Amino acid sequence: MSAIVSLQDVSKDYMLGNTVVPALRGVTLDVDQGDFLSIAGPSGSGKTTLLNLVGCVDTPTAGTVQVAGHDTSRLHERELTDLRLRTIGFIFQSFNLVSVLSVFQNVEFPLLLQGNLSKEDRRKRVLDLLEAVGLSEHTRHRPSELSGGQRQRVAIARALVARPKLVLADEPTANLDSRTGGNIIDLMREMNRKDGTTFVFSTHDPKVMSHANALVRIEDGRITAREAVGAARAEAR
C-alpha cells in the first residue's frame, strides 16, 4: 500500500516570547492509504502539531512533509489552501460548524468552495451523506438546535462530502460522552471501510484508540511507538 502522508525527520518549533519551544523533534512517519490511524499521547505531547502539519495548516521548521505526493514546504499559501480543499477533510474537537448556516448548508459548503458540481449533484451528495450519518431528518436545523453528537456527525459529513483522500480529526470525541464518542468513532470507521478514506485522529482516550488499526504514541514531540492494534485484532477475527 502506498503512503498518502509521509513525514521525514520533521521538527516544529514555536516561539514563546524569546524561548524556543520544540513541539515536534525529528518525527518520521508514513500513513498508508486506507489507514485508520490513531495518534495517542498526553496533552502537550505534540498530537495537534502533528495533525496541523499533516493537514497542511502549518509548515514544519525542519524536515519534509509530503501529502498526496506534494511537498508542503514547496507550496504557496494559496496552493496549500487548495490542497486542503481537494484532498483533506477536517473534523474538529469542538465541531466548528458555521452557526448561521443550516445542517444542509454546512455540509454543502466545501462543495461550493470547489465549485465543480451542479446544484442537483451537490444536493444528492449532501443528502446521501446526511442519511449515512443518520441526520436526514435534520437537514434544515441550525447547529444550535442539535446535540453534541449530532453536531459532530454533521462535521463528519462535511469532512467527507468532497470525497477527500484523507480525513484528519483532532480529538473528535473529547467533547462528547463516552457512548456518543463511541458511536462517532464507529461511524468514522464505517466510512473508512466503505470508501477506503484514510483517517488520522488524535485522542487520549484508550477506548477510542482501540478502534484504530494503527496506533502512534507520541511523547515530548517524539514518536515513541507504532503499533498495529485494531488491524491485528481485525486480522485475528
Added chain:
Amino acid sequence: MGARRDFLRVLFRIAFRNLLASKVRTGILGAIVLAGSLIVVVGSSVLDSIDRGMRTSIQESLGGHVQVYDADSEGTLELYGGLRGESLLEPIEDFARVKEVLSKVPNVKQVVPMGIDQAMVATGNTFDVALEKVRDDVRKLAAGARGAELLRAYEAHKAHVRRMAELLKEELSQARMLVDLEGREGNERRREWEALVQAASEEFWSRFEEDRYGNLEFLENRVAPLAMDNSFTFIRYVGTDEEAFFRAFPLAEVIEGERIPPGQRGVLVGKQYADEWLKLRNARRLDQIKDRRDRRGKRIAKDEQLQRWVKDNGGGIREILLQFDPVQAEEVSGKLRAALGAGDGAPLDALLERLFATTDEDFDEKHRIFYEVVAPRLRLYRINVGDTITVKAPSKSGYFSSVNVKVYGFLQFKGIEKSGIAGMMSVMDLQSFRDLYGFMTKEKAEEIRRLKERMGAREVAREDAEEALFGAPAAAPASTRAAAIDEDALVASALERRAGGEDLSARVYSQEEIDRGVALNAALILEDHSPWAIRRTMKDVRAASEASGLGLKVVDWQAAAGLVGQFVTMLRLVLFFFVAVFFAIALVVINNAMVMATLQRVKEIGTMRAIGAQRGLVVTMLLVEIGAVGVVFGLAGAALGGLVVAGIRLAGGIPAVTDLLYFFFSGPALFPTLGRGPVAVSLSIVLAVAILSALYPAVIAMKVTPVEAMATED
C-alpha cells in the same frame, strides 16, 4: 457558473445571517449610515437649490456669465459691493473696441458695458418743495395769469409755507429753552430765530405781495435750511447701455414709470433703495412692521424692534404735518376723524398720533387707513418718477462732477425684490456715468476749451497766482448795490440755453456714441452657459483679449459677485466639514464594531480557511456584510431624504426669513429638489466610508490562520 452563483448566494446568506444574528450592532451601524446618508442627501439638495437660486440671482441681475475688467486694476471686481466700498478698477478706455473683439468670440451673445459707482443725490427738503410750489405760482402770476384755481392754489401754498414756519418756530422755541448758547454760536442761533419769528409773523405775510421774489429768497436762504431734513443721500448705480442691460438681465423690470427712452440720459431708481432711503420714514416703518408681522409672524406686543418702530412713528409725525397745507390738513383731519371714530375737535397732530400708535389688534386697519386716507396726499418718496435729480460724485480728476438726470422709473429685480443685495442698485445711462466718473471725453475737452475761451481764462502758475489776481490795480466796480435776482432774466437765459441745443437731457445718443467711451467692466452673456461652456469661453475670451492687446482680466460670474458669490461655497464648506466630522466618527464606530465582530468569528473564519476557503473569500464575506449595511441603510437614508425634501416642498418650501436669503433663494422661499447628484454622492460616501471602516477588520480576518480552528474553545 451555476456553482459560482450559488456560492455567492451562500456568501450573502452568511453575511445577512450574521447581520441578523446581532441585531443591536446592525441596528446601530444602520442608524449611523442612515443618518449620514440623510444628512448628505438633504444637505446637498438644499445647497444645490440655493446654488441654482444664487446662480439665477447673480447671472440675471448684474453678473451675466462672465465679467471682464482692466487687468491693471488695483482692486477686484465686486458687483454687489465689497467690505471696503466700491472696488478700485482701472477704466476700460474704449469700450467699443472691447465689444468689437469679444462679440466675435464663439458662444458670446452679448457684451454689456458697466460702470458701478456711488454718488450723492440732492433730494431737497419739504420746505424747499413747498417753496418751489409758491415760486411756480408767482411765476405764473408774473406772466399775467389770473385764474381762480391759480389764486386759490397760491393762497393754499403760501399758507402751507407759513404753517411750516410756525411749526418750525414752535419746535425751535422748545430747543431754545433747553440750551443757552454763548458767543458766535449763540449769535448765529439768535439770527436764525429772528428769521423764523419774522417768517411766522402776520406782518411778513401781509406784506408778502410787495416783493414776492425777495421774500421767497429770504424764505429759501434763511428759513428753509432750518428744517434740516436730509437734503442728500447716497445712491449706488450702474451706468450702462440701458437697452443692452434689459436684454441681458431678464430679472430687471421697471415697476413704476417707464424705461429710459433709447439713447437718452436718465436714471431708474432701485425700488428697494427708494423704499429704504427715500420713502417717508413713517410709511417705511409701517411697511416694515407689516412685513415682519405677515411674513415672520412677529407681534408688536412681543417684539422689541416692532415696539421701537411704533414709538419712532409717534415721533415722526412732524415730517407728515410739514407736508400739508391748511386745506389738505383740514381735509385729512376730517377723514381721519371719521376713520378713527374720533371727536369733532381733535386736531390733526393728535389724530396722527392716534393713527400711528398701533397695536397688534388694530395694526392692519390703521395700515389701511394710512394708505387710503393719508398717503395719497403725501409725497411718499423724496424722489418721484418724473423728477430731475442732481447726482454728484467725486470724479477721477478729483473735482466733484454733477449731472442732472431725469428719473424715468423705479427698478426692481423679479423674485429678489426684497433683497438689498441687488435691490439697492439703480440704473443710469452710460453718458451720465462717464460725466460723473470724470474721464475726459473728447466732447468734454472741447467744451472746456470753449468755456475757457469765452471767459478769457488763462493758465496761471500757482506761485504767480497772488500777483496775477491782486497785484495789478483793477478798476473798482462802479456800484456795489445789492441787486435782487432778476428772475425774469434768469428764466430767459435758461430758455435761451435750451434753445441753443445744449439741453443734454433731451439729447439722443447713437449706439456708436454709447459704445465709444469709458466703462469699468463688461458683462458677457453666453449662448451656452453650462459651467463647462463658461470655462471654455473664458479661455477663448482671454486669448482674444491677449491677441488684441485689450489687457482684460476675465472672471466668471461667481468671482465677479465677490463675497456674495462665495456664500454657497462657504455653506458647502460648512456642510462638508459637518459631514466629514460625522463620517469620521462613523468610521471609528463602524470600524470598532466590525473589529469586534471579526474577533468573535476568528474560529469560524479559521474553520473556513482550514476547509479550503481562500483569504480573498473571507475578506469578500466581510465586505459583503458591511457593504450590505451600507447599501440597504444608505438607500433607506436617501429615500428618507427624498421624503424630507418632498415634505419641505409640500410645506411651502424653506421661507426666506431674512432679506438676504431672498437673493440666495431667488424668491420668497426655497423649494429644494432631489437631484440624482446628491443621491449618488451620498451613496458613494456611505459606501466608501463603510468599506474604509471594514479595511482594518479585513486585515485582521486575513491574518486568521486555519490553525485557529484547531484551538479549543477555552
